[in-house]
Amino acid sequence: MLPFLEDRLLTVIRYPHGMFGEAFYQKNVPDYAPDFVETSNSEGIEYIVCNNMKTLLWLGNQIAIEFHIPFQTISSKGPDEIVFDLDPPSRDHFHLAIKAAVYIKEVLDELKLISFIKTSGNKGLQVYIPLPDNTYTYDDTRLFTAFIANYLVSKYPESFTIERLKKNRGDRLYIDYIQHAEGKTIVSPYSARGKSHAGVATPLFWEEVNENLKIEDFHLGTIIQRVQRLGCPFRTYFAAKAEQNFEPVLNVLKAKKS
Structure with a gap:
């Protein structure tokens, strides 16, 4: 997963109550995110950028099940x-x-x-x-x-x-x-x-x-x-x-x- 998440604004869907419970989309990085979690601001939203295994594992512990990404990186001027x-x-x-x-x-x-x-x-x-x-x-x-x-x-x-x-x-x-x-x-x-x-x-x-x-x-x-x-x-x-x-x-x- 990591090469495809690298340098991309990340939206996750979290399932804190299990698959049959209520899920929610998360774009903004939470206040309690550890220092190794990289972020990037776009249109007022501080997105998580999952550039390392630590961040991926942390997101797993947040019960982030789905990972959705745009068609460009944070440094791209258009779709890649x-x-x-x-x-x-x-x-x-x-x-x-x-x-x-x-x-x-x-x-x-x-x-x-x-x-x-x-x-x-x-x-x-x-x-x-x-x-x-x-x-x-x-x-x-x-x-x-x-x-x-x-x-x-x-x-x-x-x-x-x-x-x-x-x-x-x-x-x-x-x-x-x-x-x-x-x-x-x-x-x-x-x-x-x-x-x-x-x-x-x-x-x-x-x-x-x-x-x-x-x-x-x-x-x-x-x-x-x-x-x-x-x-x-x-x-x-x-x-x-x-x-x-x-x-x-x-x-x-x-x-x-x-």
Whole structure:
């Protein structure tokens, strides 16, 4: 978890009364935080920045179960990654998240973009495209996320939607491209989730993303053994940022817009 939390404003969800009790979001660092807990101020909020193992363990002792982070670091001027959140209406429709992820991967491969994928830890999948630091704006990335989302919806309208209102989605999977914006957050890789199956937002290998993939298999009881056995599918994530060739794709989209 630590490489993905490093230098990012952290929002946690704490469960002081257990999973079935009342939980709450925490953004501001509490007054009683020990000195080794680093912080960073943004818009009047003194956020925790989890840059060391001591802080991670302390947060665990605070019963912080979920770790949510923005798409940029405290030193970034813009996003250093694009994330597609593939959110099916229920776990019974997880096959739609698999379908969407496979189609997105086909497009990204055609565009020669490096991508990674993880479970959300709940009922969906999340596709990541690492970007070089301090290079692109959220307006740039919105052009791309909107393009991919609209492409999928136009090709498979019976399966996918960009409809914001849940009541209008039916049984279609919601492709949330608006959530990728400044100030928004997404669950960190390897974060647990406060759900009944104790899910973990688990990095996957792309070859695992097929009809045999089951969201229930990735939980606190299996994740450590999985990493020990297979290694981390995101181990080349940060190296990929320098190799990513996003500029030609963005230039085409900008030309179409103008």
